[in-house]
Amino acid sequence: MSEQQTLNRALSLGGASAISTGLAFAAINFLGMAQLLDYISGPMSWIAVLAGGLLILGVRAVFSELNGMYPTAAGIRLWMSQAMNDRLALIITLTYMTAIVLVIAADAFIIGEAIAYAFGNGHLIAIVYVAILLVLATWMNLRGIKLAGVAEQIVTTIVVVVTMGVGVIAIFHHGEAPPGPVGGGSPIQALILGIFLYTAFELVTTNAEEVVKPKIIPKAMLIAIIVLAVSQTIFTVAMGLTVDAAGRATAYPQLLVAQQVMGHTGMLVMLGVTALTAVNTFNGGFVTLSRFVYAVAREGKLPRSLTRLNDRAVPVVPVWILGISSLILAVVVAITGSWVMVVSLCAALEMMIYATAAFVVWRLRRKQADVERPFRLLGGRPVAIAFMVVFGVLALISSVTVGKETSATPLILLAILTGLVTLYVFTYVPRLERRDAEELAARRAARAQARAGKAQEPTT
Amino acid sequence: MSDEKETISAAELEQALKDYVEKANASPRARKTLATWSCRLHIVAVDVEDAAFTYVVEQGASQPIIVGLEGVPDLVVRGHSFDLAEIFWGDANPVSNYMQGAIKTQGRADDVMRLDAMAMFIFLGQ
Numbered sequence: 001m002s003e004q005q006t007l008n009r010a011l012s013l014g015g016a017s018a019i020s021t022g023l024a025f026a027a028i029n030f031l032g033m034a035q036l037l038d039y040i041s042g043p044m045s046w047i048a049v050l051a052g053g054l055l056i057l058g059v060r061a062v063f064s065e066l067n068g069m070y071p072t073a074a075g076i077r078l079w080m081s082q083a084m085n086d087r088l089a090l091i092i093t094l095t096y097m098t099a100i101v102l103v104i105a106a107d108a109f110i111i112g113e114a115i116a117y118a119f120g121n122g123h124l125i126a127i128v129y130v131a132i133l134l135v136l137a138t139w140m141n142l143r144g145i146k147l148a149g150v151a152e153q154i155v156t157t158i159v160v161v162v163t164m165g166v167g168v169i170a171i172f173h174h175g176e177a178p179p180g181p182v183g184g185g186s187p188i189q190a191l192i193l194g195i196f197l198y199t200a201f202e203l204v205t206t207n208a209e210e211v212v213k214p215k216i217i218p219k220a221m222l223i224a225i226i227v228l229a230v231s232q233t234i235f236t237v238a239m240g241l242t243v244d245a246a247g248r249a250t251a252y253p254q255l256l257v258a259q260q261v262m263g264h265t266g267m268l269v270m271l272g273v274t275a276l277t278a279v280n281t282f283n284g285g286f287v288t289l290s291r292f293v294y295a296v297a298r299e300g301k302l303p304r305s306l307t308r309l310n311d312r313a314v315p316v317v318p319v320w321i322l323g324i325s326s327l328i329l330a331v332v333v334a335i336t337g338s339w340v341m342v343v344s345l346c347a348a349l350e351m352m353i354y355a356t357a358a359f360v361v362w363r364l365r366r367k368q369a370d371v372e373r374p375f376r377l378l379g380g381r382p383v384a385i386a387f388m389v390v391f392g393v394l395a396l397i398s399s400v401t402v403g404k405e406t407s408a409t410p411l412i413l414l415a416i417l418t419g420l421v422t423l424y425v426f427t428y429v430p431r432l433e434r435r436d437a438e439e440l441a442a443r444r445a446a447r448a449q450a451r452a453g454k455a456q457e458p459t460t
Numbered sequence: 461m462s463d464e465k466e467t468i469s470a471a472e473l474e475q476a477l478k479d480y481v482e483k484a485n486a487s488p489r490a491r492k493t494l495a496t497w498s499c500r501l502h503i504v505a506v507d508v509e510d511a512a513f514t515y516v517v518e519q520g521a522s523q524p525i526i527v528g529l530e531g532v533p534d535l536v537v538r539g540h541s542f543d544l545a546e547i548f549w550g551d552a553n554p555v556s557n558y559m560q561g562a563i564k565t566q567g568r569a570d571d572v573m574r575l576d577a578m579a580m581f582i583f584l585g586q
Binding site: 007008070073074206209210212291296298299300307309310443444 | 493534536550551569572573
C-alpha cells in the first residue's frame with residue numbers, strides 16, 4: 001500500500017485500536033487473570049501482566065513488519081506461504097484457527113456460568129444459557145447482522161472503563177487480602193498467562209486494507225497493548241486482593257470481585273461487562289473464521305460446499321460448523337469443568353503462531369530482502385530468531401501445563417488436531433488442487449481459442 | 461503468479477469488464493443476494509498504462525463501466541492486467557487471486573467477499 005488513497009468507510013486509528021483491544025479482551029481473560037494469581041501473589045501480579053506486555057511489544061514489532069509487507073486480510077496465509085512450504089503453511093493456519101473456536105466456546109461457557117451464578121441457577125441451566133447464546137450468535141451471523149464500527153468502539157470502551165473502574169474500587173476498598181499462592185510461585189507460568197491476556201490483539205492486521213495510512217495498524221496495536229496492560233493490571237491486582245483461591249477456581253471470578261466490593265449491583269454490572277466482551281468475541285470470531293474458511297475453500301484448499309452463500313451473502317456452512325463445534329466444545333467444557341485446559345490450549349496455539357511469525361520474519365529478511373518494509377523489527381534476524389525460540393519454548397510449556405499441574409493432555413490434543421489437519425492437507429488437498437488446476441487449464445484453453453478466433457476475425 | 465504473464469490491453473480489459481457487468485445484471489441470484497450491496501470500485505492494472513476503470517454497483521445492480529478513476533472508492537483492486545482479466549472472464553476467482561497475493565485490494569474485506577460472491581453467482585451459477 002505504497003500509494004495513499006482516500007477511501008469511503010476507511011478505518012480510523014480509534015476504530016482500529018478498538019478492534020485490536022476488543023479482540024484481545026475476551027471473557028476468558030478473566031480466567032487467565034485468576035490462573036495467573038495461582039502463581040504470583042495479588043499485589044505483585046502487575047509484574048507478570050506488564051512483563052507479558054513487554055514481550056507482546058516484540059510480537060507487535062514482528063506483526064508490524066509482516067503486515068507492512070503484506071497489508072491484507074489474507075496476510076497470515078500469504079506471508080507464511082512465502083516463507084515456507086505451502087502445505088506446511090496451510091497446516092499451521094488451519095490448526096491456529098481452532099483457537100478462535102476454543103475462545104468462542106470458552107466465552108459462551110463463561111457467560112452461561114456467570115448468568116447462572118447471578119440468578120442462582122444450577123449447572124444444567126448454565127448449559128442451556130450457553131446453548132441459547134451460541135444459537136443466537138449463529139442465527140445473527142446467518143442473518144448477516146454484525147456490529148458496526150462505532151458500536152464496536154462503544155462496546156470496547158465500556159468493557160475497558162468499567163473493568164478499570166471496578167478494579168480501582170476493589171483495590172481501594174478491599175477487606176483482608178486472601179493468602180498468596182500455596183507451594184511457591186512460578187514466574188514462567190505467570191509470564192505465559194501474562195502474555196495470554198494480550199493474545200489476539202494482532203488480528204487487527206486483517207483490517208490492514210481498510211486503512212489509508214499504513215502507520216495506523218501498528219499504532220493501533222500499540223494503543224491496544226497499553227490499554228490492555230493498564231486495565232488488566234488493575235483488575236488482576238484487584239482480583240488478587242479480593243478473591244481467594246476457591247473463588248478464583250470458579251468460571252466467574254470477575255463477578256466475585258465486583259460482588260465483594262460493590263454488592264449485588266456491582267456483580268450485575270460485571271455480568272454486563274462479561275456479556276459485552278462476548279459481543280466482541282462472537283462478532284469478531286464468527287466473521288473472521290467463517291470468511292477465512294470461505295476464502296480458503298474458494299482458493300481450492302477446502303471442499304467447495306464451504307463456499308455456499310445464503311441470500312445475505314453469508315457463507316452458510318462455515319457459520320453452521322462454527323456454531324455447532326463451539327456449542328459441542330462449550331458443553332464438553334461445562335460437563336468436564338475443563339476450562340483451565342482451554343486456557344492452556346489457547347495459550348499454546350497463540351505462542352505457536354507468535355513463534356511462527358518470528359520465524360517468517362527471520363526467513364523473509366533473507367528470502368525477500370528487497371521487498372519494501374515500512375516497519376522493521378529492531379535487531380533484525382537475530383532478534384527474530386530469539387523471539388522464535390522464546391515463544392516456541394513458551395508454547396511447549398503451555399501445552400504440558402494445566403493449571404498448576406503438569407499434564408500432557410493439551411499437547412496430546414494439539415498433536416491429534418495437527419495430525420488430522422496434516423492428514424487432510426496431504427491426502428485431500430492434492431485432489432482438490434488437481435481438480436481446480438484441470439478446470440482452470442480447460443477454461444484458459446477455451447479462452448485462448450476464443451481470443452485467437454476473435455483476433456483472426458477482421459482478416460477472414 | 462509468475463513474471464511471464466501475458467499483458468492484456470486496456471481495450472480488452474475494458475471489454476472483459478463490460479461483459480462482466482452484462483452477466484452480473486443478467487444473474488437473478490447475484491441481483492437478489494447482493495441487493496443491499498452498493499460499492500464503488502476502482503480497478504487498476506499495474507502493468508498497462510491508462511488501464512484504470514471505475515465500476516459502480518448500486519443495490520446489487522452493476523452500472524456501466526467508466527473508463528478512468530471517478531469518485532472516492534469503497535474498494536480499490538490492483539493487479540497485473542492478466543490476473544484482473546482472468547477474474548472478469550471468470551477463469552480465476554477474485555478470492556483465490558487475492559489469497560495468493562496476485563491482486564491487491566484497499567477497502568473492506570466484506571466488499572472483496574461480495575465481489576467474489578458476484579463472480580461465483582455469474583460463472584458457477586450457484
